[in-house]
Amino acid sequence: xxxxxxxxxxxxxxxxxxxxxxxxxxxxxxxxxxxxxxxxxxxxxxxxxxxxxxxxxxxxxxxxxxxxxxxxxxxxxxxxxxxxxxxxxxxxxxxxxxxxxxxxxxxxxxxxxxxxxxxxxxxxxxxxxxxxxxxxxxxxxxxxxxxxxxxxxxxxxxxxxxxxxxxxxxxxxxxxxxxxxxxxxxxxxxxxxxxxxxxxxxxxxxxxxxxxxxxxxxxxxxxxxxxx
Amino acid sequence: xxxxxxxxxxxxxxxxxxxxxxxxxxxxxxxxxxxxxxxxxxxxxxxxxxxxxxxxxxxxxxxxxxxxxxxxxxxxxxxxxxxxxxxxxxxxxxxxxxxxxxxxxxxxxxxxxxxxxxxxxxxxxxxxxxxxxxxxxxxxxxxxxxxxxxxxxxxxxxxxxxxxxxxxxxxxxxxxxxxxxxxxxxxxx
Numbered sequence: 001x002x003x004x005x006x007x008x009x010x011x012x013x014x015x016x017x018x019x020x021x022x023x024x025x026x027x028x029x030x031x032x033x034x035x036x037x038x039x040x041x042x043x044x045x046x047x048x049x050x051x052x053x054x055x056x057x058x059x060x061x062x063x064x065x066x067x068x069x070x071x072x073x074x075x076x077x078x079x080x081x082x083x084x085x086x087x088x089x090x091x092x093x094x095x096x097x098x099x100x101x102x103x104x105x106x107x108x109x110x111x112x113x114x115x116x117x118x119x120x121x122x123x124x125x126x127x128x129x130x131x132x133x134x135x136x137x138x139x140x141x142x143x144x145x146x147x148x149x150x151x152x153x154x155x156x157x158x159x160x161x162x163x164x165x166x167x168x169x170x171x172x173x174x175x176x177x178x179x180x181x182x183x184x185x186x187x188x189x190x191x192x193x194x195x196x197x198x199x200x201x202x203x204x205x206x207x208x209x210x211x212x213x214x215x216x217x218x219x220x221x222x223x224x225x226x227x228x
Numbered sequence: 229x230x231x232x233x234x235x236x237x238x239x240x241x242x243x244x245x246x247x248x249x250x251x252x253x254x255x256x257x258x259x260x261x262x263x264x265x266x267x268x269x270x271x272x273x274x275x276x277x278x279x280x281x282x283x284x285x286x287x288x289x290x291x292x293x294x295x296x297x298x299x300x301x302x303x304x305x306x307x308x309x310x311x312x313x314x315x316x317x318x319x320x321x322x323x324x325x326x327x328x329x330x331x332x333x334x335x336x337x338x339x340x341x342x343x344x345x346x347x348x349x350x351x352x353x354x355x356x357x358x359x360x361x362x363x364x365x366x367x368x369x370x371x372x373x374x375x376x377x378x379x380x381x382x383x384x385x386x387x388x389x390x391x392x393x394x395x396x397x398x399x400x401x402x403x404x405x406x407x408x409x410x411x412x413x414x415x416x417x
Contacts, residue, residue, distance in 0.1 A: 019384075033338075033340045034281060034282040034334055034335050035282070036374070036376065037374045037375050037377075037378045038374040038378045038381065040378055040382075041377075041378060041381040041382070044382075044385050045381070048385070080344075083392075087388055087389070087392045088388075090384075090388055091384055091385050091388045091389075094381070094384040094388075095382075097385045098377045098378075098380045098381035099377065099381055101376075102374040102377035102378075103335075103379055105282065105334065107282070121310035171321070179396040192243065202389065204397070206389075206392065206393070209396055209400075210396060212300040213396065213399050213400055214401065215382075216403050216407070217403060219408065220403070220407060
């Protein structure tokens with residue numbers, strides 16, 4: 001379909017707008033929260049975190065395939081998804097910091113050191129910043145190989161970050177797979193799903209464009225090499 | 229990016245300026261009593277009779293007692309209980325009680341309530357409750373001042389996506405310019 005990319009992007013944008021309408025206007029200030037207004041960040045904070053996991057899992061997949069068969073497409077996929085993981089990871093970490101300050105109070109630095117969900121997510125994010133910086137140099141097979149090995153570390157970091165609130169010390173609530181899952185307020189669920197699909201579509205849209213740019217860059221580089 | 233670094237620095241700094249005061253000088257109320265347990269000495273409780281939702285609440289315990297072994301429990305009811313172990317048999321009481329304080333997190337309550345009873349119970353090691361006292365605490369819900377955090381957090385989303393779209397757009401334009409020049413189809417401005 002000719003405009004499928006644009007339609008996906010627009011759908012994502014509209015879903016996020018719908019989430020904002022639902023979260024900020026339709027539902028009033030949240031009950032049972034110390035910071036009832038800042039709680040509205042939940043509708044985009046959680047989806048951005050989940051999309052970050054998805055992006056970094058794509059890096060893991062791309063890196064594994066590249067190491068297996070040296071596929072140029074898999075390498076591009078890993079490289080492009082890293083950028084988006086960093087963007088969505090920043091959104092999740094920064095919005096979480098604002099919410100945390102309002103809801104839990106106290107010292108932000110000590111929270112990052114003592115809440116294992118925060119610590120492991122920040123570590124994962126910084127690791128992929130390292131990946132991004134490493135890739136910012138002329139590409140050859142050695143760079144791609146090393147980057148793929150670094151990219152594979154997400155195989156450990158993503159589950160560690162996701163599961164940290166279950167098994168390690170953390171203030172983050174555990175919902176999925178617990179008794180609380182069924183008791184989640186329906187209004188929270190609607191907003192959460194809208195935000196999640198909104199960000200997912202925006203991720204697909206941006207990823208598509210980034211892949212296109214990467215493809216153009218490599219084509220130009222190859223053409224240049226052929227001329228030489 | 230500079231804007232976010234600035235915002236984060238401001239948040240970190242502001243967190244240190246709102247540190248909680250845990251010394252007895254900061255506590256507006258004092259409750260003094262003597263207990264049957266031990267040697268019947270005086271016990272001092274320093275606290276704030278207003279529990280502000282969202283702010284940690286402390287109660288500080290001091291005593292000159294020299295013989296009490298057991299624990300003191302502080303209970304708001306509904307299993308909202310905390311206790312402090314006291315072991316004064318060996319004469320090490322002063323060091324022990326200097327740090328005698330307990331806290332309830334600011335999220336303990338979600339609604340305003342007047343004259344909520346805090347039960348203070350002295351229980352000896354054998355399990356016998358020797359003394360019990362009650363304090364009336366006012367649960368206060370301050371108006372939410374979290375709008376700035378909401379808008380700060382929301383700005384992060386739009387600015388991040390916007391910045392990334394601009395980054396992609398610049399990259400795309402750069403590539404188009406380069407490819408145009410190389411093909412000799414058009415000149416760079």
